[in-house]
Amino acid sequence: MPRPHRLTLNEHPLPPLDSVAAEIARHATAVNRYPEFYPERLRGIVADWLGLPGEQVVLGAGSVGVALQALQAGVSAGGGLAYGWRNFDAYPLLAGMVGARRIEVPLLPGGHQDLDALAKAVQDADAVIVCNPHNPTGRLVPGDELKEFVGRVPEHVLVVLDEAYIEFVAPSGRTDSLRWIREFPNLLVLRTFSKAWGLADMRVGYGVTSPEWAARIRRHQLPYSLSTLSAVAVETSLRARPELEERIAVIVGERERLAGGLARGGWEVLPSQTNFLWLDEPERTEEIRLALESEGVQARVYAGEGVRLTVGDTDANDSVLRALV
Ligand code: PMP
Numbered sequence: 001m002p003r004p005h006r007l008t009l010n011e012h013p014l015p016p017l018d019s020v021a022a023e024i025a026r027h028a029t030a031v032n033r034y035p036e037f038y039p040e041r042l043r044g045i046v047a048d049w050l051g052l053p054g055e056q057v058v059l060g061a062g063s064v065g066v067a068l069q070a071l072q073a074g075v076s077a078g079g080g081l082a083y084g085w086r087n088f089d090a091y092p093l094l095a096g097m098v099g100a101r102r103i104e105v106p107l108l109p110g111g112h113q114d115l116d117a118l119a120k121a122v123q124d125a126d127a128v129i130v131c132n133p134h135n136p137t138g139r140l141v142p143g144d145e146l147k148e149f150v151g152r153v154p155e156h157v158l159v160v161l162d163e164a165y166i167e168f169v170a171p172s173g174r175t176d177s178l179r180w181i182r183e184f185p186n187l188l189v190l191r192t193f194s195k196a197w198g199l200a201d202m203r204v205g206y207g208v209t210s211p212e213w214a215a216r217i218r219r220h221q222l223p224y225s226l227s228t229l230s231a232v233a234v235e236t237s238l239r240a241r242p243e244l245e246e247r248i249a250v251i252v253g254e255r256e257r258l259a260g261g262l263a264r265g266g267w268e269v270l271p272s273q274t275n276f277l278w279l280d281e282p283e284r285t286e287e288i289r290l291a292l293e294s295e296g297v298q299a300r301v302y303a304g305e306g307v308r309l310t311v312g313d314t315d316a317n318d319s320v321l322r323a324l325v
Contacts (some may be wrong), residue, residue: 004296005316010135010165010276013200013251013313016233017243020199023236027040031229038218039226042234046206049238050178055258058218061225063164063192063205064090067259068186069220070207071098071127074158080125084113086305087161088135100126106137110276111137114146119152125156132175134166136300136308137280141281143175150184157212159187164205165274167248168255173273178208185210188217193276196248197237202230251275255311257319265325279307288324295323 015021039059047054052135067090075081076290077099083091087163095102103125105117113134122128130149133140141149146161153159161177176191188209204226207217236242259277262269268280279288282305289301296320300308309320 004298005319006298007276007310007312007316007320008298008300010195010274010308010310011163011200012195012247012275013311013316014198014247015028015069017237019240020233020236027228027232031227033122033228034194034224035226035228035231037223038221039231041228042139042204042231045235048300050208052178052208053211056181056208056214057212058207058209059226060207060221061163061203062194062200063190063207064094064206065203065225066190066205066217067094067129067160067162068097069217070158070160071095071100072220073102073213073216075126075153077128080121081127081129082121082125083129084118084131084134086136086302087113088131088164091129096284105228107137111139111280113139113141114142115221119149122153126161127155128153129160129162130152131164133273134171135165136276136302136306137270137278138274138276139270140169140173140273142173143177146175146177147180150180150187151263153184155186157186159184160190161187162190164190164192164195166191166270168252168275169273176180176317181208181210188213193234193237195250197229197234198238198247199233202227202233204230204234205233222271244258250310254314254317258311258317260307261321261325265321274320276308276310279309281306294319294324295319297323 049055075098080103081095081100090184104122107285108114180186188207190207250318260267270278288307
């Protein structure tokens with residue numbers, strides 16, 4: 001039986017670049033030493049790369065770690081946290097961790113987040129999360145709609161815009177959300193090195209917000225929590241951008257090949273701007289699971305809702321097409 005294809009977690013299908021692996025290995029000999037108290041050096045490097053002042057940047061253990069710090073800073077006990085549902089599984093977990101009241105706003109048909117309903121829900125919340133592009137449906141909220149939404153949120157409510165998959169979005173569809181922060185100081189944009197950068201196990205995410213919110217959020221950063229190995233992996237990856245961008249283009253190409261093949265096979269596949277596809281087939285989730293299993297493919301099955309399939313390497317994607325088409 002060949003190795004199973006793990007298409008459950010929206011991971012990058014390729015191992016790290018040689019340059020990144022070598023740099024991690026070089027620093028592995030010094031792991032008896034602590035890393036920097038707070039990751040100031042990496043924060044400066046990330047800020048320079050973004051062309052922003054360091055005071056606007058926060059780092060954390062993945063973007064989910066940044067989200068936790070932000071909600072610790074922005075949500076009072078029993079305060080509301082609003083988000084569309086279905087969504088990324090971590091949101092209800094994070095709500096539980098900070099003692100927030102969950103305000104889950106149902107998605108609209110077709111997998112769209114209901115921004116109108118969310119704008120109403122935030123009147124009674126401390127924070128709101130919008131996932132763009134959305135996990136698990138892959139849907140992208142257009143920039144003008146998103147900006148209008150952010151403008152409707154009261155200033156004391158933290159708006160978390162989770163852009164974990166932004167690098168897979170076609171340049172024409174990318175929002176310039178980082179520029180909105182000047183106008184909306186309560187906006188926090190979250191991004192990660194886990195997905196398009198292929199460093200999921202390194203646990204580095206970053207947030208960009210106003211200097212005031214960044215200072216509040218950084219107060220919740222654990223000392224010594226970002227490993228030197230993680231910092232050098234990110235630093236080396238930032239220097240290797242052209243190679244990594246080529247890899248992203250390959251994944252996007254595979255996404256379109258897979259989506260096209262599945263659509264031709266008669267499956268309802270939503271248009272995706274991420275590294276995964278949503279099979280909008282609530283009645284057929286078990287049938288899909290069994291068919292994929294027969295080809296050694298593990299996908300994320302939401303029983304009675306749909307199936308989320310990470311775009312894998314060519315081999316994995318061929319197995320998906322063999323299983324379903
Ligand atoms: N946001 C979304 C929407 C995700 O799907 C994920 C990972 N599945 C993350 C954030 C978290 O990524 P990380 O903590 O590894 O940065």
